[in-house]
Amino acid sequence: MKPKLLIVEDDPNLGEILSEYLGLKGFDTTLKRDGEEGGHAFQKDTYDLCILDLMMPKKDGFTLAKEIRSTDSETPIIFLTAKSMKQDIIKGFTIGADDYMTKPFSMEELLLRIQAILKRSVKKEEEAAFPNPFNIAGLTYYYQENRLVTPKREINLTTKENELLKIFFENVNKTVDRSMALKKIWKDDSYFNARSMDVYIAKIRKYLQDEPSLKILTIHGEGFKLVEVV
């Protein structure tokens, strides 16, 4: 699977070249022209890495980055900064970023840095692999095998059921944000996907009936919470 890149750059020339070049190098690129468009794109889809120009009309890259970080602390961000900016100012702005490039830069160097960052985060993901099997209350859950074993029966889960249940078990007693779950599983937070998710919530609630100490509560307007009653 190609890694997905969100490129937000107001200079159409540079934007095109970046998008073109990284596309040829095996990335699935999305190009947006300003911070606002970039924000919407990020809300709608999931990306593996963002490349944000700092100076842009409507919404600058730094503001956009803060917005992104408010919902997502993972996705790596690389800033593009103008040569004219002073080093120490750049430092200030790019705190929290994973890297930054000063214009003009070589495409090859940008590519190398992207690859380096993605390598790191792929490694992280693998380390943070979900335990298999995972025990909770009276249940045994095998994420790798799409399987949930309850005291009464063994359930083979479908792909969507499995992904959703995993998110709940990763967040026991914590609120799972609707939109976060939608983006993770359905890749897109839209009306119909949200309704689809509601259907799956019902299915999972049925599966958990066997174990009275586990319940999925609705946090109206926010999401759901799997609570473990002791």
Place this chain on the structure above:
Amino acid sequence: MKPKLLIVEDDPNLGEILSEYLGLKGFDTTLKRDGEEGGHAFQKDTYDLCILDLMMPKKDGFTLAKEIRSTDSETPIIFLTAKSMKQDIIKGFTIGADDYMTKPFSMEELLLRIQAILKRSVKKEEEAAFPNPFNIAGLTYYYQENRLVTPKREINLTTKENELLKIFFENVNKTVDRSMALKKIWKDDSYFNARSMDVYIAKIRKYLQDEPSLKILTIHGEGFKLVEVV
């Protein structure tokens, strides 16, 4: 084994000379006259390197390169550009290429660049070679020989079975993307090829029946996952 070169050049004179010269220098060359023919040739066979003229009838070299890159991010590409093109335009077009030559160029130089690029990529390939034999669970798999040995029997695999099984063994416990596998094995993600692949999935599932710790799960809408149950 001679390295295979795909040369796509509309000028019959230059094309012939190139093909002739590189053939004498130990390459197995295929010459095509325009981008369309070149595309078909690339789909049909596997090449170690492509030499594409930028300006060609029917389909230009840049468009062809993008098509190639959509299924294959490895095979090196060298562009041939006309002298009349401005440097910066060439820059724009040859982004993503491994190298480019401006006409007229010396054969010797082209040869040197080809050799330099192939040296790099041969090294990569060797590193990524699939182990032969490969042991997993109770099975022994000989990719080179199209052979899978299970506790109960010895299976001679057909070409397609072998390629598909290899992809699974390269991705144990990871989801194998349908479309990726299709493009790798069938060179083209189409409805019928997808159905064909489903037939092969069934065949491989049968072969793996002997080993209950290996299962191919369906990841609906995405692909398949070979899980090793411990």
Place this chain on the structure above:
DNA sequence: AATCCTTGTTAAAAATGGTTAAACACAAAC
């Protein structure tokens, strides 16, 4: 209380995948 928005529930529709066998393609053998 009236209204709006969100969520619960159920069933039907649509999409995707599983299975089997027949059709086809191609090469080796006769």
Place this chain on the structure above:
DNA sequence: GTTTGTGTTTAACCATTTTTAACAAGGATT
């Protein structure tokens, strides 16, 4: 040149998974 055998694709039918739709119910807001 035809036959035979093997590998692959196509087709048909079935099963499962996912999405959509419609309506009911629950909270929030005025």
